[in-house]
Amino acid sequence: MTPTSSPANATGGPALPGSSLDAGRRRRELERLAEGADGVDGVIDVLVVGLGATGAGAALDAATRGLSVVAIDAHDLAFGTSRWSSKLIHGGLRYLASGQLDVAHESAVERGILMERTAPHLVRPQPFVLPLTPLVSRGQAALARAGFVAGDLLRVSARTSRGTLPRPRALSAVETRHLAPALRPTGLRGGLLSWDGRLSDDARLVTAIARTAAAHGARVLTRTRALELHRDGALVRDETTGQELRIRARAVVNATGVWAGGLVDDVRLRPSRGTHLVLRSEDLGRLSAGLHIPIPGETNRFVLVLPQGDGRVYVGLTDEPVDGAVPDVPDVPETDIGFLLDVLGSALDVTLQRDDVVGAFAGLRPLLDTRDAAGRTADISRKHAVLTSPDGVVTVVGGKLTTYRRMAQDAVDAAVAARGLTAGPCRTASVPLVGAAAPRTLAGLDVPPRLVHRYGSEAPAVHALGLEDPSLARPVVPGHPVTGAELLWAVRHEGALDASDLLDRRTRIGLVPEDRTTAEEAARDVLARTA
Numbered sequence: 001m002t003p004t005s006s007p008a009n010a011t012g013g014p015a016l017p018g019s020s021l022d023a024g025r026r027r028r029e030l031e032r033l034a035e036g037a038d039g040v041d042g043v044i045d046v047l048v049v050g051l052g053a054t055g056a057g058a059a060l061d062a063a064t065r066g067l068s069v070v071a072i073d074a075h076d077l078a079f080g081t082s083r084w085s086s087k088l089i090h091g092g093l094r095y096l097a098s099g100q101l102d103v104a105h106e107s108a109v110e111r112g113i114l115m116e117r118t119a120p121h122l123v124r125p126q127p128f129v130l131p132l133t134p135l136v137s138r139g140q141a142a143l144a145r146a147g148f149v150a151g152d153l154l155r156v157s158a159r160t161s162r163g164t165l166p167r168p169r170a171l172s173a174v175e176t177r178h179l180a181p182a183l184r185p186t187g188l189r190g191g192l193l194s195w196d197g198r199l200s201d202d203a204r205l206v207t208a209i210a211r212t213a214a215a216h217g218a219r220v221l222t223r224t225r226a227l228e229l230h231r232d233g234a235l236v237r238d239e240t241t242g243q244e245l246r247i248r249a250r251a252v253v254n255a256t257g258v259w260a261g262g263l264v265d266d267v268r269l270r271p272s273r274g275t276h277l278v279l280r281s282e283d284l285g286r287l288s289a290g291l292h293i294p295i296p297g298e299t300n301r302f303v304l305v306l307p308q309g310d311g312r313v314y315v316g317l318t319d320e321p322v323d324g325a326v327p328d329v330p331d332v333p334e335t336d337i338g339f340l341l342d343v344l345g346s347a348l349d350v351t352l353q354r355d356d357v358v359g360a361f362a363g364l365r366p367l368l369d370t371r372d373a374a375g376r377t378a379d380i381s382r383k384h385a386v387l388t389s390p391d392g393v394v395t396v397v398g399g400k401l402t403t404y405r406r407m408a409q410d411a412v413d414a415a416v417a418a419r420g421l422t423a424g425p426c427r428t429a430s431v432p433l434v435g436a437a438a439p440r441t442l443a444g445l446d447v448p449p450r451l452v453h454r455y456g457s458e459a460p461a462v463h464a465l466g467l468e469d470p471s472l473a474r475p476v477v478p479g480h481p482v483t484g485a486e487l488l489w490a491v492r493h494e495g496a497l498d499a500s501d502l503l504d505r506r507t508r509i510g511l512v513p514e515d516r517t518t519a520e521e522a523a524r525d526v527l528a529r530t531a
Helices: 023-034 051-063 093-097 099-120 139-158 173-180 202-215 257-262 335-347 399-421 439-443 449-468 484-493 499-506 513-530
Strands: 043-049 069-072 122-129 169-171 191-199 219-223 224-230 234-236 242-252 272-280 291-296 301-305 311-317 358-365 385-389 394-397 475-477 480-483
Touching: 023 219, 023 242, 023 439, 043 051, 043 139, 043 234, 051 069, 051 242, 051 399, 069 202, 069 224, 069 242, 069 272, 093 099, 093 139, 099 122, 099 169, 099 191, 099 399, 122 173, 139 191, 169 173, 173 191, 202 219, 202 499, 224 242, 257 358, 257 394, 272 335, 291 480, 301 335, 311 335, 335 358, 385 399, 394 399, 439 449, 449 484, 475 513, 480 484, 484 499, 484 513, 499 513
Parallel strands: 043 069, 043 242, 069 219, 122 291, 242 394
Antiparallel strands: 122 191, 169 191, 224 234, 234 242, 272 311, 272 358, 291 301, 301 311, 385 394, 475 480
């Protein structure tokens, strides 16, 4: 099924009516809730707490089933784990290798849905090269080759077309170096080429899901903190004013990820930290593909080198258990940085020092603590779980970004069943996200391809802002492509309320602290323009 969203309208508005989020809409909807004007007799059907990918997905799922929905977050869209991923939509190969066949198949199915139906503008094919260096034995190479063939069978079982994800194949040493000239030529026997899905940006995916939910009638409210959760709603606080109010709901879904246990008792998690480095593209030369660099001493773990097309390259990731209180923004230990640089050094012909790392970020995976998973968090299943508390609150944990839609579906199914709600079937496997359109339509848009990859059919409206005001057409940071027009669009239509929303989530300028400092003035100017 091909998305059919049309390009943004002639007035420069969004492609999907009702999808705009801004400070005014947020204020009005909070006022309606405080007055008890939403739902039937002031009671809504579903309250979703948490606006990462899964929470936003649950809001969209419930709204498209005909339920009245309020979705809240104490901070912003994609504030937590959903913005710290590898920006990949995985087909489940790693889980196939570890015997998790159900998780692998589910991942492949969800990858195909995103690439071919719901978000082809945000998820595109990404080639990867696994270099056969002297540290990769011939037995390991044969195992990896078999894995890629199995991964292609997963693609077939998920009914994803060959045109979307090409066949894996072996590469000669010359072909391998052509795709990744930074690889060390000494002892290089060739490489293995495979394909997976790549997001233009994980936070943009969450923003698109939340806006699509809003277009279907969901109330999407950032800066709204849940203080208490109950089976019949929540006490919440507007973090911009301090006002407290009660939201009455027939069902409550807790989708707060690693913070889920703070709102519902008996939810036990074992957070795992995944760290990424940010490098400048020129330090690695021209990369036409991503890289899978085997971790010495491991049979099925790799460090990923991920060119972003914006002058940056991400390198990740670690998988380390985290104990203690869960921070809002995880720190990046120097040990993680050193580990990733060491693995890079095992395969690259360039020497990267600590000073070459211009940024770093870490996310915490909300892995379910099954109490029988001893040892490393890398060994814990990524299968998600939906738990219903004795009080009737539905909590969804585990899983991964790729499977957010299925996680949301299962959570809403549980809420509907537990509370006896009258709802239609899940529709989200065929509901295009804001900006989605047929590939032919997207290819025909007369705007820079980079904007199409981030905004889809809304790209002409974003581009038009820069044509109307040339000051908005300039990049806000030298050497980085984000323009003032994109910041203005984020405030007018994507719910950005402050400079952090603009620089750290609607765009990813903030991943490099030096760039963030440079862009702060432009962010303040845009916010003043829209005040």
